[in-house]
Amino acid sequence: MVRGNKILIADDEPDILEIIGFNLQANGYEVTTARNGDEAFEKAKKILPDLIILDIMMPGKNGIEVCNLLRMIPSFKETLIVFLTALSDETTEIKGLETGADDYLTKPISPKVLISKINALFRRLNKDETGIIKIGDLQINREKYSVKFKEADIVLARKEFELLSLLASKPGKVFLRNEILNQIWGTEVIVGDRTIDVHIRKIRQKLGIDCITTVKGVGYKFEM
Amino acid sequence: MVRGNKILIADDEPDILEIIGFNLQANGYEVTTARNGDEAFEKAKKILPDLIILDIMMPGKNGIEVCNLLRMIPSFKETLIVFLTALSDETTEIKGLETGADDYLTKPISPKVLISKINALFRRLNKDETGIIKIGDLQINREKYSVKFKEADIVLARKEFELLSLLASKPGKVFLRNEILNQIWGTEVIVGDRTIDVHIRKIRQKLGIDCITTVKGVGYKFEM
DNA sequence: GCACCTGCTTAACAATTTGATAATATTATA
DNA sequence: TATAATATTATCAAATTGTTAAGCAGGTGC
Numbered sequence: 001m002v003r004g005n006k007i008l009i010a011d012d013e014p015d016i017l018e019i020i021g022f023n024l025q026a027n028g029y030e031v032t033t034a035r036n037g038d039e040a041f042e043k044a045k046k047i048l049p050d051l052i053i054l055d056i057m058m059p060g061k062n063g064i065e066v067c068n069l070l071r072m073i074p075s076f077k078e079t080l081i082v083f084l085t086a087l088s089d090e091t092t093e094i095k096g097l098e099t100g101a102d103d104y105l106t107k108p109i110s111p112k113v114l115i116s117k118i119n120a121l122f123r124r125l126n127k128d129e130t131g132i133i134k135i136g137d138l139q140i141n142r143e144k145y146s147v148k149f150k151e152a153d154i155v156l157a158r159k160e161f162e163l164l165s166l167l168a169s170k171p172g173k174v175f176l177r178n179e180i181l182n183q184i185w186g187t188e189v190i191v192g193d194r195t196i197d198v199h200i201r202k203i204r205q206k207l208g209i210d211c212i213t214t215v216k217g218v219g220y221k222f223e224m
Numbered sequence: 225m226v227r228g229n230k231i232l233i234a235d236d237e238p239d240i241l242e243i244i245g246f247n248l249q250a251n252g253y254e255v256t257t258a259r260n261g262d263e264a265f266e267k268a269k270k271i272l273p274d275l276i277i278l279d280i281m282m283p284g285k286n287g288i289e290v291c292n293l294l295r296m297i298p299s300f301k302e303t304l305i306v307f308l309t310a311l312s313d314e315t316t317e318i319k320g321l322e323t324g325a326d327d328y329l330t331k332p333i334s335p336k337v338l339i340s341k342i343n344a345l346f347r348r349l350n351k352d353e354t355g356i357i358k359i360g361d362l363q364i365n366r367e368k369y370s371v372k373f374k375e376a377d378i379v380l381a382r383k384e385f386e387l388l389s390l391l392a393s394k395p396g397k398v399f400l401r402n403e404i405l406n407q408i409w410g411t412e413v414i415v416g417d418r419t420i421d422v423h424i425r426k427i428r429q430k431l432g433i434d435c436i437t438t439v440k441g442v443g444y445k446f447e448m
Numbered sequence: 449g450c451a452c453c454t455g456c457t458t459a460a461c462a463a464t465t466t467g468a469t470a471a472t473a474t475t476a477t478a
Numbered sequence: 479t480a481t482a483a484t485a486t487t488a489t490c491a492a493a494t495t496g497t498t499a500a501g502c503a504g505g506t507g508c
Contacts (some may be wrong), residue, residue, distance in 0.1 A: 103327065104341070120326055157455055174369045195457055197495060215369050216383040216465060216494060381466060419468055421484060440476060440483060 006030045006047060007118075008041035010063070011055040011084070013076055020053070020114060027115050037061025040120055048075060051118065056085040080121050086115075133168050136224040138211070139170055147207075158182065163196075164203050165223035167212060176219040196220075227378050231342075234264035234287070235279040235308070238382045240331075244277070244308075247335035248342070261285025265293055272299065275342065278325075280309040291325055306324060308333070357392050360448040362435070364392055371431075378430050383408065387420075388427050391436060391446035400443040420444075 011017050017033045017113040022029050032047055034040035038060040044052055052070070054063035061069070063083055082103045102121060105114065113202045133140040139148040145161060147154045156164060162184050167175060175183075175195060185191055198222060204212055213221050231253045235241050241257045248255050256271055258264035261284040268276055268290075276294070278287035287292070287307055294300040326345055329338065338401045349443055357364040363372040369379040369385060380388065386408050391399060399407075401420060409415055424444060437445050 115329075159456065171367075172368045172370075174367065191456090192458055192460080194495085194497095198457075198497085201496070201498095214495070215382075218369055221368065335464085374481085383467065415467085416469060422468075422486085425485065425487095438476095438484070 006032070006049040007051045007053065008032045008034065008040065008044055008047065008049040009053045010034040010037065010058065010066070011053075012036060012058045013055075016055075023115060025116070027119075029118075035059075037063065037066045040079050044070055044076070044079075045073070049079065051080040051082065051121065053082050056083055062141050082118075082121070133165070135168060135171055135222075138168070138207075138224065142163055149207060149209070156203065156206060160199055160203050160206070163199050164207075164212075164222075167220060171222050171224070174219045174221040176213050180219065230254045230256070230273040230275040231275045231277065232264065232268055233257060233277045234258040234261065234282065234290070235277075236260060236282045237279075240279070240308075241298065242400075243335065244338065247339060253342075261287065261290045265290050268294055268303075269297070270302070273305040275305065275310050275345065277306050280307055306342070306345070308338075357389070359392060359395055359446075362392070362431075362448065364389055373431060373433065380427065380430060384423055384427050384430070387423050388431075388436075388446075391444060395446050395448065398439050398443050398445040404429065404443065 005028060007024055009017055009020055009024075009031060010033070011020075012035055014035075017035070021031045021033055032043055032049065034043050036059040040052070040054065040063075041061060044066075053219065054066055056063040067081050068082075069080065070081070080102045082105060084105045101118060103217075105117065126172055131143070137150045141147075142165060145158075147156055147161065147164065163180070166180065166183055178192070180196055181191070200214075204210065211222055211224050213220060213223055231248055233241055233244055233248075233255060234257070235244075236259055238259075241259075245255045245257055256267055256273065259282075261282045263284075264276070264278065264282075265285060278290055280287040287309065291305050291307075293410060294303065294305070305325045306327045306329060307325050308329045327341060329341065338378050356366070361374045363370075365371075366389065371380055371385065371388065388406070390404065390407055401417070404420055405415070424438075428434060428436055435446055435448050437447055439445060
């Protein structure tokens with residue numbers, strides 16, 4: 001299992017970006033920086049970091065807004081988000097944590113302490129972030145949007161791919177129909193119940209193997 | 225899935241224990257207190273809390289020592305440990321986090337902020353809580369919706385699974401028929417009395433072992 | 449623009465599974 | 479043993495999922 005190591009730092013002070021960025025890189029993290037809220041949001045969607053460090057007071061969107069926006073996107077539900085700011089205002093801190101941030105740090109903070117805190121957070125997060133899922137003879141490449149089974153390429157449509165990808169991300173876990181709807185269609189779109197079934201059917205058909213099990217009244221799970 | 229809610233607080237100042245304890249209880253946590261490091265260590269082993277708040281400067285063992293000792297015990301590998309102390313000394317903070325603490329808070333801290341931080345920690349913890357029940361040769365996995373007995377998979381329908389799951393969640397406890405009805409069918413649905421029997425029968429049949437005992441006139445209990 | 453293709457959703461119906469109940473048999477216990 | 483409680487069995491209705499085909503929107507090449 002490969003520990004995720006992509007970190008995005010957003011702060012409007014170049015000095016902070018440089019100091020923290022340098023220290024994180026020295027500790028084996030892959031660092032991207034952003035100078036304001038909008039840039040942070042765009043870069044986050046692009047690079048899908050494992051951890052995002054957000055300054056609260058920034059030009060454009062502030063850190064809390066960025067956090068809120070990101071948490072609405074399914075693929076950022078599990079991403080670690082930490083606020084870093086000079087504000088010692090208690091109300092802000094609570095607001096930050098309640099948007100679903102994982103920690104809240106106040107400047108000034110020494111790089112060493114920061115690294116320690118970040119390591120502690122990652123320690124809790126055991127997740128494979130390579131983007132490639134390999135299960136038996138099946139390979140799912142999130143970046144290439146491709147699926148291989150026994151060296152043979154299988155062409156899946158987008159929804160099919162996302163569905164298989166989701167199920168295979170935790171083999172054995174039963175995904176409730178609601179869970180699937182939220183993760184793939186989002187909370188706003190409403191689609192009929194049979195839609196999931198039809199996609200499942202197509203995946204089963206295209207893969208040719210029965211690796212998706214129905215748990216009646218509950219949901220679906222992936223198993224090889 | 226039941227959220228862990230047992231918290232142990234260790235501090236040598238009675239005032240702190242009282243204030244924090246009160247606030248945590250008001251937020252639905254079950255609180256135990258300790259007045260020094262040794263007491264904290266003993267109580268931790270006894271009650272197996274989900275979160276431990278440790279003062280660093282305490283009579284007897286200090287907080288870091290307690291943390292180190294606990295982390296050596298397998299059942300405390302996943303326990304949340306947070307340091308709470310007046311020391312703002314950076315070196316101590318790093319030392320704390322490197323022993324495997326999950327956060328580090330400095331006094332003075334307002335109860336609101338404390339609660340927020342603790343909620344944030346639990347939020348993350350609950351995500352990788354497996355929800356697996358293991359009793360003897362029986363394994364019940366809520367996430368996978370699967371039941372294993374001696375390596376053999378047993379397929380249960382939803383109601384059967386819920387029922388077994390409920391009984392096995394507290395082995396030995398007798399669940400009244402009413403209790404079972406409320407937990408599994410809810411208060412609105414009304415089903416006949418024989419319905420429970422039939423489900424119990426199916427579970428017994430499928431498991432092949434007699435681990436559900438009838439307590440006539442009262443209810444059922446799970447025992448291996 | 450127009451024909452054509454692809455992917456997504458849905459409707460309609462078939463197939464399957466589940467859960468509840470009735471009817472009857474069995475058991476525990478006063 | 480009498481009695482109430484539970485076990486067992488078969489049956490049926492309801493819930494759930496599978497399957498197929500059709501409609502629709504968006505994109506592509508001509």
